[in-house]
Each structure stands twice: as structure tokens, then as C-alpha cells.
Amino acid sequence: MSATAARTPARVFSGVQPSGLPHLGNYLGAFRNYIAMQEGNDEIICIVDYHALTSTHDAELIRRNTYEMALGLLALGLDPDKAVLFRQSDRPEHAELAYLLSTVVPVSWVERTPSFKEKKRTQPDDVNHALLTYPVLQTADIAIYKCRYVPVGKDQAAHLELAREIIRAWNVRYGAVFVEPEAVFTDSPIVKGTDGIQKMSKSLGNVVEIFAPEEVIRKQITSMVTDTQRILRTDPGRPEICNVCQLHRFFGDDYETIWEGERTARTGCVDTKRLLADRVLGAFSEARDRRAELAARPGYVEEVLRAGAERLAPMARETLRETHERMGLGGSEAPAAGAPAS
Ligand code: AQP
Numbered sequence: 001m002s003a004t005a006a007r008t009p010a011r012v013f014s015g016v017q018p019s020g021l022p023h024l025g026n027y028l029g030a031f032r033n034y035i036a037m038q039e040g041n042d043e044i045i046c047i048v049d050y051h052a053l054t055s056t057h058d059a060e061l062i063r064r065n066t067y068e069m070a071l072g073l074l075a076l077g078l079d080p081d082k083a084v085l086f087r088q089s090d091r092p093e094h095a096e097l098a099y100l101l102s103t104v105v106p107v108s109w110v111e112r113t114p115s116f117k118e119k120k121r122t123q124p125d126d127v128n129h130a131l132l133t134y135p136v137l138q139t140a141d142i143a144i145y146k147c148r149y150v151p152v153g154k155d156q157a158a159h160l161e162l163a164r165e166i167i168r169a170w171n172v173r174y175g176a177v178f179v180e181p182e183a184v185f186t187d188s189p190i191v192k193g194t195d196g197i198q199k200m201s202k203s204l205g206n207v208v209e210i211f212a213p214e215e216v217i218r219k220q221i222t223s224m225v226t227d228t229q230r231i232l233r234t235d236p237g238r239p240e241i242c243n244v245c246q247l248h249r250f251f252g253d254d255y256e257t258i259w260e261g262e263r264t265a266r267t268g269c270v271d272t273k274r275l276l277a278d279r280v281l282g283a284f285s286e287a288r289d290r291r292a293e294l295a296a297r298p299g300y301v302e303e304v305l306r307a308g309a310e311r312l313a314p315m316a317r318e319t320l321r322e323t324h325e326r327m328g329l330g331g332s333e334a335p336a337a338g339a340p341a342s
Contacts, residue, residue, distance in 0.1 A: 020202025029153030
């Protein structure tokens with residue numbers, strides 16, 4: 001489904017980890033769709049602080065990044081009157097549902113997820129249990145509100161596939177309660193980082209931030225790896241494999257002219273990077289101003305997050321009630337002691 005096709009009210013969910021600050025990968029791969037899909041849908045966006053605990057163990061940092069992520073989303077155009085924005089740990093029902101869902105999940109399913117294998121490689125001294133069960137909690141995040149559409153970057157595709165399998169397994173065992181979710185991608189589902197090789201990622205530090213000071217953003221962009229075979233200024237460039245050229249597709253409607261300049265060596269990589277920096281700063285200047293305005297309103301972000309969590313309480317509790325009932329939890333209908341079983 002494309003973002004523009006999602007005009008009939010549908011339940012939409014997505015989550016973002018407060019494991020760092022908002023970057024271009026988040027925006028181009030997912031946040032654009034959050035903002036487009038808040039129109040005409042029931043959208044729920046969650047700052048998934050439980051998930052961030054799998055890699056970040058500094059309490060102050062989690063709190064600060066949670067605030068910054070929420071502030072960034074609001075500045076970029078997420079409207080709390082249209083979409084619900086909340087913090088995962090304010091709705092602990094997610095964690096309980098994750099446990100209940102985990103009872104249908106073979107360990108082999110979570111062991112084989114690419115993100116778990118990747119985290120084993122990138123944080124070998126911290127392969128904690130929550131990393132393994134991350135996709136089950138992610139499934140619970142979506143399932144607890146019975147959401148169908150999940151705007152995400154392509155790096156989340158395997159998790160979404162697993163979420164579908166988990167929900168199918170649970171529904172087969174206990175009856176159809178949950179909805180199988182579908183991923184919704186943008187036209188830039190994987191944005192490469194400043195290294196030009198790996199996915200742009202907070203934990204890899206290869207990011208172009210959206211709300212950093214101007215000089216930081218310029219430095220991040222001018223440090224980007226371009227076409228590694230273009231050694232001399234006079235060498236022709238290959239825009240198809242140059243990450244800077246690829247990013248130009250999203251910042252202006254003249255990227256083909258820019259690409260032609262690279263191909264013919266009329267422009268050099270430094271020119272192309274400087275232009276990208278100007279355009280990125282231009283594209284986010286309104287959002288950057290809005291961020292400053294919102295940051296100056298004491299308690300605003302906290303108010304939005306708390307109100308969002310409160311709005312979701314009845315739905316979360318009702319889903320848990322239904323789940324308990326199907327799974328045989330709670331005993332209000334149990335026969336009195338000594339009464340015949342039938
Ligand atoms: N490089 C990317 N390209 C496309 N989409 C991306 N997203 C993240 N990076 C890219 C999408 O942004 C949403 C929020 O992501 P997240 O911050 O919750 O988690 P992530 O995918 O794990 O992002 P990072 O920066 O890589 O975080 P760390 O380093 O903490 O693991 C998601 O929909 C994601 O797909």
C-alpha cells in the first residue's frame with residue numbers, strides 16, 4: 001500500500017527508538033510516512049523506550065533522547081490532534097502482551113532475525129535477552145491496538161514479517177483476535193549513511209542529523225563518502241552509486257541536472273556535497289524553527305506524551321482483557337470450590 005492510498009480510516013502504528021537523535025534515514029525512510037498517514041487514519045506513533053534499553057543503558061540519555069525524538073517529530077509536522085504520540089513505558093500493557101505472545105513463538109524464530117544477528121556482531125559484550133525478544137515486543141506494540149499498517153524503513157521488513165507469523169500463530173491457537181500487520185515503505189526505504197555503505201543508523205554514528213547545529217550538519221554532509229572510483233576532479237562520477245547524488249533526489253527537482261554534472265565532471269564531489277548541505281538545511285529550516293518554538297514551551301512535550309498514553313489506555317486494557325479470556329487467565333467464571341465440574 002502506498003502512503004497516498006491510505007486515505008480511508010485505517011489503524012496505523014509505528015515506533016521509533018530513543019537511541020539517538022532524528023536523522024535523515026529516519027525521516028526519508030519512515031517519518032515522512034508518519035506525517036502523510038496521520039491524515040484520514042487512526043495513527044499511533046510510539047517512542048519505544050523499552051526497546052532502546054536493549055542497547056542504551058544510560059537513564060539520563062534515554063530520557064533526553066525520548067524528549068528529543070518526540071520534540072523532533074512534532075516539529076516535523078506530527079500533529080497530536082491527528083495522531084496519538086506516546087511513550088511506550090507509559091503503557092506497560094505492551095510488555096504484558098509481549099509475554100503472552102511469546103508463548104506461541106519458537107525460539108528459532110527470534111534467533112534467526114537479521115537484526116539479532118547484527119546486534120550480536122555490533123555489541124558482542126551485550127547480547128542481552130531483550131535483544132532476542134525485541135521482535136515479540138514489537139509485535140505486541142502493534143497488536144495491542146490491532147493496527148494494520150506500519151510505516152517503517154526496509155530494515156524493519158523482517159520484523160514485520162515475523163510479527164505476521166507470530167500473530168497468525170496466536171490467532172490459530174486461540175481464535176482471531178489480532179490483525180496481521182503490513183509494512184508501508186516510502187520511495188527511499190533504505191538510506192545509506194555517511195560511509196556510503198551501511199544503513200544510516202544512530203548506533204553506527206554515520207548519520208546526518210536533522211536538528212543539529214548548522215555547522216555540524218554541514219560537516220556531516222561534507223564528510224560523506226561519494227563514488228570511491230572518482231579520484232581526480234576531472235574523473236567522471238557515477239551518480240547511481242554515489243550516496244550524495246542519491247540524496248539529491250529528495251531535495252529539489254533538478255537532481256538529473258546535478259547527476260549530469262557529476263557524470264561529465266562539470267561539477268566535483270565537493271560542489272555536490274555543499275549544494276546538498278544547503279538544500280537539507282533549507283528543507284528543514286521551518287522544522288528547526290518550530291522545534292525551537294516548541295522547546296521553549298515548558299512541559300509541552302511531556303503533556304503530549306502523557307495525553308497520548310491516556311487516550312490509548314482503554315484500548316490497551318480491552319485487548320489484554322480479551323487476550324486473558326482467550327488464554328484462560330483470570331478466574332471469575334471458575335466454579336466455586338466443591339461444586340461439580342460440569
Ligand atoms: N537508514 C534508514 N533508512 C530508512 N529507514 C530508516 N529508519 C531508520 N534508519 C533508516 C527507519 O526509521 C524508523 C525509526 O527507526 P528507529 O530509530 O526506531 O530504529 P532503527 O531502524 O534501528 O534506526 P537506527 O538509527 O538504526 O537505530 P539504532 O542505531 O539505535 O539501531 C524505523 O521505521 C526505521 O526503519
